[in-house]
Amino acid sequence: MEPESPASPVDDALKAMLLVCLQLHGLSADLDGVDALLVHARRNLDAHLLLHAFEPSKGLEPAAVFRA
Amino acid sequence: MSGGAGPWTAEAISRAFQRGEASASEILENCLSTISDRNPAVNAFTDVTVERARAAAAALDRRRRKGEHTGPLAALPFGVKNNIDVAGIPTRAGSKVNRVAPRAQRDATVVARMEAAGAILVGALNMGEFAYDFTGDNDHDGPSRNPHDTSRMSGGSSGGCGAAVGAGLVPLALGTDTNGSVRIPAALCGTFALKPTFGRVPRTGTFPFVASLDHVGPFATSVAGLARSFDAIQGVCKDDPVSVSGSAQDTHGQLDDGLGSLRVAIAGGYYREGGDADALVAVDRVAAALGCSKTVIIPEAARARAAAQLVTAAEGSALHLRRLQEHGPEFGALVRQRLLAGLAIPAAWVDEAHRFRRWFHAQLVACFDEVDVIVAPAAPFAAPPLGVDEVRVGSRLVALRPALGLYTQPLSFAGVPVAAVPVWLDGASLPRGVQIITAPGRELHALRVARELEARGIAQYRRPALAAAN
Numbered sequence: 001m002e003p004e005s006p007a008s009p010v011d012d013a014l015k016a017m018l019l020v021c022l023q024l025h026g027l028s029a030d031l032d033g034v035d036a037l038l039v040h041a042r043r044n045l046d047a048h049l050l051l052h053a054f055e056p057s058k059g060l061e062p063a064a065v066f067r068a
Numbered sequence: 069m070s071g072g073a074g075p076w077t078a079e080a081i082s083r084a085f086q087r088g089e090a091s092a093s094e095i096l097e098n099c100l101s102t103i104s105d106r107n108p109a110v111n112a113f114t115d116v117t118v119e120r121a122r123a124a125a126a127a128l129d130r131r132r133r134k135g136e137h138t139g140p141l142a143a144l145p146f147g148v149k150n151n152i153d154v155a156g157i158p159t160r161a162g163s164k165v166n167r168v169a170p171r172a173q174r175d176a177t178v179v180a181r182m183e184a185a186g187a188i189l190v191g192a193l194n195m196g197e198f199a200y201d202f203t204g205d206n207d208h209d210g211p212s213r214n215p216h217d218t219s220r221m222s223g224g225s226s227g228g229c230g231a232a233v234g235a236g237l238v239p240l241a242l243g244t245d246t247n248g249s250v251r252i253p254a255a256l257c258g259t260f261a262l263k264p265t266f267g268r269v270p271r272t273g274t275f276p277f278v279a280s281l282d283h284v285g286p287f288a289t290s291v292a293g294l295a296r297s298f299d300a301i302q303g304v305c306k307d308d309p310v311s312v313s314g315s316a317q318d319t320h321g322q323l324d325d326g327l328g329s330l331r332v333a334i335a336g337g338y339y340r341e342g343g344d345a346d347a348l349v350a351v352d353r354v355a356a357a358l359g360c361s362k363t364v365i366i367p368e369a370a371r372a373r374a375a376a377q378l379v380t381a382a383e384g385s386a387l388h389l390r391r392l393q394e395h396g397p398e399f400g401a402l403v404r405q406r407l408l409a410g411l412a413i414p415a416a417w418v419d420e421a422h423r424f425r426r427w428f429h430a431q432l433v434a435c436f437d438e439v440d441v442i443v444a445p446a447a448p449f450a451a452p453p454l455g456v457d458e459v460r461v462g463s464r465l466v467a468l469r470p471a472l473g474l475y476t477q478p479l480s481f482a483g484v485p486v487a488a489v490p491v492w493l494d495g496a497s498l499p500r501g502v503q504i505i506t507a508p509g510r511e512l513h514a515l516r517v518a519r520e521l522e523a524r525g526i527a528q529y530r531r532p533a534l535a536a537a538n
Contacts, residue, residue, distance in 0.1 A: 006509040032405050036401075036405050044377070044409060045357070047373075047375070048417045048420075051374045054424065
């Protein structure tokens, strides 16, 4: 899924985030290994980056688009 | 109607029952015999509710003998995905974790509504674990298999529904669709199916996956069966917080109104990319039959899919947090990995995805100012072999699991109704699926178009010649 997130530094950050989040929830990556989880975390990050880069179509006010 | 070779559309079975050519009990025994013969090949049923079904059939026969009304679905056997409660059996939702859960105390609303319309529940159906699946595989129950080639995937997560209806074990089934889990198995297994408008069919008594995206929808061997099922299960339910009010539609009674003045267009842009050539050939065949030459671009479909992915991973992970803490090793590895990774999604990302959803919904609904119906592929390729992780699409090798939801995810994210119809290209041994997309609340339009395609032989259910079990 475009845009691809950068490689290693982001992976390191994602791994750290995964491990902290799991620990906070009383979980660990022991069963699967953090690299297996990283594949999915990367997909989630890529989805977020694609969504976050959204530019509203011409004529649409960003405030209107993103009004909760 | 013996030997498992009887009529397998809802209309044919209904006709036989209404004319007195077959009793409900005879129809049921034929169905049970067919399940016994054919289910081992496709692994669709996890539970067969023989005694309950026999009691229901006998009651129907008594009512008919008394001249009482027996309902629009009278004597039609159906199965339900095992994330839909059936009193007396555990709602395992395809998991090992839920195997020790208490048996369901009561039926889901949709099961009760099907039975109130005269349909006969015959069992629960295999599914992807906790519905987090597009393949129909299951680490605990084994994969449901494609009835047209049992070495191939049924699609998921309602894989047992696709396999059971596709194989002709039952003429009707109920599944759930969060990102495509009704439409993908329907496309891969060659059945008709309907993902209704979000909130139109209550989820009360179903095991959730992503509450803000979950839908219940029917599978059928014919469009009439699909319409009858939808008519039976639609309508407000106070116990489902997203259930929408409004009067129920009689879609079955208007199915044969033809295309009339319905304006049909092909989905362009995103929906012409990412699939193999035959995915588009199937859409073009449907479009040609409908006399459609107009193209509509559904704006930002790729971002809608990305947003759906985030909402799914985050909500699904939150739902299963306690199970992950207490039963982590009992999850299938892939499902566990996705759920654990989902726990690290920041709330701000999910909030942004929901805000985008509102924008996308408005944009998609606006497309229906110009047209009434949009046609698009349902799956980017035909049923892949079991056990593969990647498939070749043109010159590209793509990851199988995420790719399967390419065309379905944006539409369930918006909540618009979509019928899936099976199309057989010349010389093909596997079906292709085409989505018939309409505006919210306009299921009738999708069903009328599906019926027209069925009547012209463009969309077609084909019962495969499966080998019976020894």
